[in-house]
Structures are given as C-alpha cells and as structure tokens.
Amino acid sequence: MAAPRAHPAPRPLALVTGASSGIGEALTHCFARAGHDLVLVARSVDKLQALAAKLKAQYQVAALVMPADLASLEAAQRLARSLKRRKKIPDVLVNCAGVLEQRPFVHMRAADHQAMIDLNISALTAMLSHFLPMMLARGSGRVLNVASIAAFQPVPSLATYAASKAYVLSLTESLSEELKDSGVSITALCPGITATQMLSHATQANQQLGKLPHFLIGDVHEVARQGFEACMAGDVICVPGVINRAAMLASRSTPKWLLRRVGGLLARATS
DSSP states (O other), X not given: OOOOOOOOOOOOEEXXXXXXXXXXXXXXXXXXXTTOEEEEEOSOHHHHHHHHHHHHHHHOOOEEEOOOXXXXXXXXXXXXXXXXXXXXXXXXXXXXXXXXXXXOGGXXXXXXXXXXXXXXXXXXXXXXXXXXXXXXXXXXXXXXXXOOGXXXXXXXXXXXXXXXXXXXXXXXXXXXXXXXXXXXXXXXXXXXXXXXXXXXXXXXXXXXGGGSOGGGSBOHHXXXXXXXXXXXXXXXXXXXXXXXXHHHHHHHHSOHHHHHHHHHHHHHXXX
16 A cells, blocks of 8 residues: 655745835745745736746745735735734745835925834734734744844935834844844844835935945845845844945944034935
8 A cells, every 4th residue: 555645844934024025025036036925015916926826836835916005094904814814824924025225314295204113113003914924833934024234323315214214123122132032033123225116216316326336236136045044044133245334333333423424414415
C-alpha cells in the first residue's frame, strides 16, 4: 500500500502596503524571491494586478491583491478581518505606504499636513495595532516599518514628513523592547534619498532637487534588499548606504541647534 502523499509546507506570507511602486514594489520582489506568498496593498487596483501577475510568473508564488486606501479610518481593520476570515495571518508585515510633500510648512494647506499624518502615522499605527496581536498569539512574526533618514534630524521644507518618520522610528525602537523574547521582531528601514516615483514627483515640484549629486541618490532595489535582510535578521534599525549611516551617526552625536542650522542652510540651498 502506497504511503500517503505528504502535503508541501505552506509558504510564509508577507503583507506589503504601498506595494504598487517604489520601495514597496521592490520589497515584494525580495520576499517573492525568498519564497514568500504576498498580500499586495495599495490604492491602485490596476498596478497591483499587474504586479501580482509579474510575481506569479517570475517566482511561482501566490499574490493576493487587496486594494485599500489606508488613510481611511477603518481600512486597516477591514484588511485584518478579511485576512483572518481567509486564515491568512501574515508572517511578515511591511508598512511601506507613505506620502511626501517638499515645501515650506506655511505654503501647504492644512489638508496636506493631515494627509501625511493620516497615512505616515495613523495608518501605520492602525496596521500594527491589528496585526501585531495576531503575530503575538502565534508566537512568531516580523515587521518592517519604512521610515527615513529624515527621522534622525529636523528637515526644513520637509517638516511634517520628517516629524512623521521620526514617529515611525521612535515607535519601532520602543516596540522592539516591548516585543523582546516574544518571537516577533520589528525593524525600521531608514533610507536616504532614493530613486523612486516619489522623488520624481518632488523634483517636478522643486527643480533644485534635480541637481543633487548622483552618489546621494540610492538605488531602490539595493535599499529594498538591505531592508529585507535586516527584517529577516531581526535588526532594529537599517540605514542603507555608507553616507546615510555616517549622517545618522553624526546626527545622534551633534547638538540639536547645529543640526537645525545645517538643515536650514540645506533647505535654503534647494528652495
């Protein structure tokens, strides 16, 4: 009598927000290449469906498209409920959805500031509050929060954005201690200026950004690779690029008044 055929072990599942472009899209390739099935979250259905087809064809993984506007108050809760009903609890949560505006604070509408806060802070916090308890109940999981090098210092003309990313970094560092020995790790990816659609839009609004030296602009695939590896290793902070790491270390040892002065000079030079 033939032995019953063993079922293959299920692949780990990674949920990626902001998956339709930029660092988020690059991260989906990292996880798919490593054998993860994907849950793809962003607003654009068409882009997500095209990405899902590409991931399936290239890596033979499953990719579930779940379009959502995470700035909406109930979006994270709806995602969590839907995945729980499907018995698809993510092994990895990647919070990459975010928005950037590069202008003086007073030249922006109150709605622009609120939009950044809603997506960069409130949506990320809601995703953590709904998915972390599931991971803790299972006793395993990894989280990758995409912050920014801007989280380490004040950045005039990016005031609200930098403040929102400082929140992400602080929250990640605090949770890394709360989650110690729980089986769940959390990582903050803090890239510098990266060649993404977000940078292209910022450059259209401010032509001076197009004059930045090429060595200051990171490759999106390399940034994603380093973030993926840091997440899987359980590192708390990942700052891709030698120059960015030097800037981060300098910012943590430099007096705040000097950081403000240097930031002001750079902001005026690119305005």
